Amino acid sequence: MLKEFDPIKKKLFRILDDEGRILNPGYMTEISDDQLVAAYRGMLFARTADLMTVSYQRQGRIFTYPPNYGQEAIHAAAAQVMRPDDWLVPAFREMGAWLAKGATLKDIFLYFMGNEVGSKWSGATHFLPMSVPIASQLLHAAGIGYAIQYDKKDETVFAFVGDGGTSEGDFHEALNFASVWKAPVVFIVQNNQFAISMPFRMQTASDGIAVKSVAYGMPGIRVDGNDFPAMLKVIREAADHCRKGNGPVLIEAVTYRKGAHTTSDDPTKYRTKEEEELWDQKDPLKRLKNLLISKNLWTEEEETVLTRQYSEEVDRQFVEAENYPPYPLDDVFSYLYADMPQDLRKQKVEHEKFLQWKESDVQKQEVKK
Amino acid sequence: MVNAINDALDIKLKEDPSMVVYGEDVGVEGGVFRVTEGLQAKYGARRVFDSPLAESAIVGTAVGMAAAGLRPVVEMQFCGFVYPAFNQLISHLARMRNRSRGRFAMPVVVRIPYGGGINALEHHSESMEALYAHIPGLKVVIPSTPGDAKGLLIAAIESDDPVLFMEPKRIYRAIKQEVSEEKYSIPIGKAKVLTTGTDVTVVAYGAMIREVQRTLPRLKEAGISAEIIDLRSIYPLDKETLAESVRKTGRMVFVAEEPTSFGVGSEIISTVTEEAFLYLQAPPKRVTAFDTIVPLPKGEHHYLITADKIFYEILKTVKF
Numbered sequence: 173m174l175k176e177f178d179p180i181k182k183k184l185f186r187i188l189d190d191e192g193r194i195l196n197p198g199y200m201t202e203i204s205d206d207q208l209v210a211a212y213r214g215m216l217f218a219r220t221a222d223l224m225t226v227s228y229q230r231q232g233r234i235f236t237y238p239p240n241y242g243q244e245a246i247h248a249a250a251a252q253v254m255r256p257d258d259w260l261v262p263a264f265r266e267m268g269a270w271l272a273k274g275a276t277l278k279d280i281f282l283y284f285m286g287n288e289v290g291s292k293w294s295g296a297t298h299f300l301p302m303s304v305p306i307a308s309q310l311l312h313a314a315g316i317g318y319a320i321q322y323d324k325k326d327e328t329v330f331a332f333v334g335d336g337g338t339s340e341g342d343f344h345e346a347l348n349f350a351s352v353w354k355a356p357v358v359f360i361v362q363n364n365q366f367a368i369s370m371p372f373r374m375q376t377a378s379d380g381i382a383v384k385s386v387a388y389g390m391p392g393i394r395v396d397g398n399d400f401p402a403m404l405k406v407i408r409e410a411a412d413h414c415r416k417g418n419g420p421v422l423i424e425a426v427t428y429r430k431g432a433h434t435t436s437d438d439p440t441k442y443r444t445k446e447e448e449e450l451w452d453q454k455d456p457l458k459r460l461k462n463l464l465i466s467k468n469l470w471t472e473e474e475e476t477v478l479t480r481q482y483s484e485e486v487d488r489q490f491v492e493a494e495n496y497p498p499y500p501l502d503d504v505f506s507y508l509y510a511d512m513p514q515d516l517r518k519q520k521v522e523h524e525k526f527l528q529w530k531e532s533d534v535q536k537q538e539v540k541k
Numbered sequence: 542m543v544n545a546i547n548d549a550l551d552i553k554l555k556e557d558p559s560m561v562v563y564g565e566d567v568g569v570e571g572g573v574f575r576v577t578e579g580l581q582a583k584y585g586a587r588r589v590f591d592s593p594l595a596e597s598a599i600v601g602t603a604v605g606m607a608a609a610g611l612r613p614v615v616e617m618q619f620c621g622f623v624y625p626a627f628n629q630l631i632s633h634l635a636r637m638r639n640r641s642r643g644r645f646a647m648p649v650v651v652r653i654p655y656g657g658g659i660n661a662l663e664h665h666s667e668s669m670e671a672l673y674a675h676i677p678g679l680k681v682v683i684p685s686t687p688g689d690a691k692g693l694l695i696a697a698i699e700s701d702d703p704v705l706f707m708e709p710k711r712i713y714r715a716i717k718q719e720v721s722e723e724k725y726s727i728p729i730g731k732a733k734v735l736t737t738g739t740d741v742t743v744v745a746y747g748a749m750i751r752e753v754q755r756t757l758p759r760l761k762e763a764g765i766s767a768e769i770i771d772l773r774s775i776y777p778l779d780k781e782t783l784a785e786s787v788r789k790t791g792r793m794v795f796v797a798e799e800p801t802s803f804g805v806g807s808e809i810i811s812t813v814t815e816e817a818f819l820y821l822q823a824p825p826k827r828v829t830a831f832d833t834i835v836p837l838p839k840g841e842h843h844y845l846i847t848a849d850k851i852f853y854e855i856l857k858t859v860k861f
Binding site for chain 2: 236288305369499501503513523
């Protein structure tokens with residue numbers, strides 16, 4: 173399929189139409205009903221969590237948060253292909269993939285509440301923290317790919333970036349490095365049409381992103397990112413390609429960021445309601461649900477019950493994160509060096525002396541009053 | 542301060558047809574902090590525009606535009622996103638004039654919202670002014686009030702040298718001040734004595750000026766007369782004003798958000814010891830951040846410099 177959908181021919185790989193009807197049954201043969209249902213559950217959970225997180229933010233219970241709304245199918249597909257020993261190199265908008273890799277919502281909440289302990293991913297292996305400096309993480313993915321090969325393992329790296337990130341030098345450097353060394357990296361570009369306010373047509377003059385793979389000498393494919401079966405098929409084939417030692421693959425997942433860039437952003441400044449409604453018709457959950465219903469694998473009743481269960485679970489983990497113990501002074505210092513310099517130790521001691529003074533000073537001030 | 546900066550850009554765009562403003566999201570959206578709001582509508586998308594997402598490209602193209610006679614004012618979206626542009630900043634923007642023996646001036650302003658205290662995500666809260674001040678060929682300016690921001694930015698835009706204009710985003714909207722609608726400029730390289738005093742010189746800039754001023758009632762109560770100096774410009778550094786003040790007070794406390802070691806404070810202390818050694822009655826003191834990464838919001842209170850800490854250190858210095 174990577175050959176069949178040559179990005180130079182400007183093809184977009186899809187299996188489902190906008191209503192969730194199967195356009196090409198030939199591609200569905202290796203996707204089981206169980207996989208479809210599992211994916212939908214995962215997507216529903218992620219969406220429930222995502223929408224609730226935005227409302228927590230509006231209530232002032234969490235700081236800035238980048239919504240995943242509308243991009244769930246991409247993450248669900250990666251979730252099904254990633255093995256526990258594969259590597260996940262995230263940007264910051266791949267919640268479903270993080271959860272599959274072993275992150276908990278509590279971790280995610282802790283991070284966006286402003287505690288680094290949330291990016292430790294305690295329950296996961298082979299999973300880097302989120303990377304806020306755009307596209308910088310892709311070079312780490314290439315390096316991990318190099319190390320995998322060096323150790324003669326058959327692991328694969330799943331690296332994420334957005335459409336804006338493809339303008340950064342690091343994107344090009346990472347693709348080039350990975351391709352020269354045939355490093356096993358699946359580069360997944362979530363082309364969600366916007367980099368904050370910048371529409372995709374202003375980001376690059378090239379016809380999509382997948383076509384950029386050609387110049388780096390690796391396969392690339394443009395796929396409907398809101399079409400779960402198509403995403404699954406493509407990511408699976410890309411991972412096989414990597415595991416066989418054939419080098420990296422570039423996947424352009426065409427999707428739409430239905431939410432804001434982050435909760436600090438106001439999309440009404442740069443896009444129209446009409447455009448948003450157009451993309452609503454291609455919603456990934458709607459399409460997969462229609463498919464499941466047509467196969468008698470899903471009912472609205474089930475969805476109602478499940479959504480309620482999921483909401484309770486999200487809230488339970490959120491409250492757990494909210495009740496996390498206060499951030500100790502030690503945590504500012506403890507993790508910076510394996511071998512903490514003496515001077516840094518002294519800075520902490522001096523600060524503790526100040527805190528003691530402050531405590532007695534506060535008491536003195538109160539007495540005066 | 543946001544409005545004052547916008548006003549400075551507006552005045553200069555109107556006056557100077559060679560000026561262009563660009564960066565990530567500065568056009569249609571008017572910047573993530575709304576500093577460039579309305580400018581694209583007023584001056585068109587050729588003069589105020591959104592660049593593709595690439596900081597190195599933003600600074601590198603500014604070098605080219607400046608060489609060809611334009612006057613670019615570019616924005617780095619957040620302090621933590623400047624680093625991809627370091628090659629262009631250090632290898633070209635700072636050196637082009639020297640390399641071309643004065644043929645290609647670099648009248649470029651790089652605006653950088655910086656500093657902590659806004660409950661931001663990782664890489665959004667740093668105070669790395671010392672890195673920039675250390676690069677020969679660049680000037681580094683940091684305003685502490687809306688009025689200063691306007692005058693200093695106009696001077697920066699009119700300067701034929703590259704200026705890194707660092708904006709303390711914590712006080713972007715926190716300080717209200719009447720700012721003249723007229724065009725005026727404040728010279729780069731001159732510090733401002735905010736209050737005169739006799740016991741201790743307190744040197745600061747940016748958002749820390751407000752914190753220092755908060756200590757004034759308590760200092761007065763403790764019978765301490767402090768002279769506050771707002772550096773305004775990190776490089777060039779106004780050594781004369783500093784030295785003169787310390788010769789009078791005999792004591793110096795430096796306050797900044799930057800990590801302590803190898804920072805602006807180190808340079809200030811060198812200046813004070815070189816220029817006023819025999820006048821010193823106490824070791825010069827830095828009240829600066831730990832040499833650690835800025836913690837995420839839940840831990841940031843440990844890290845931020847507070848008025849209490851400034852008062853405590855001034856007290857210790859005066860009682861030394």
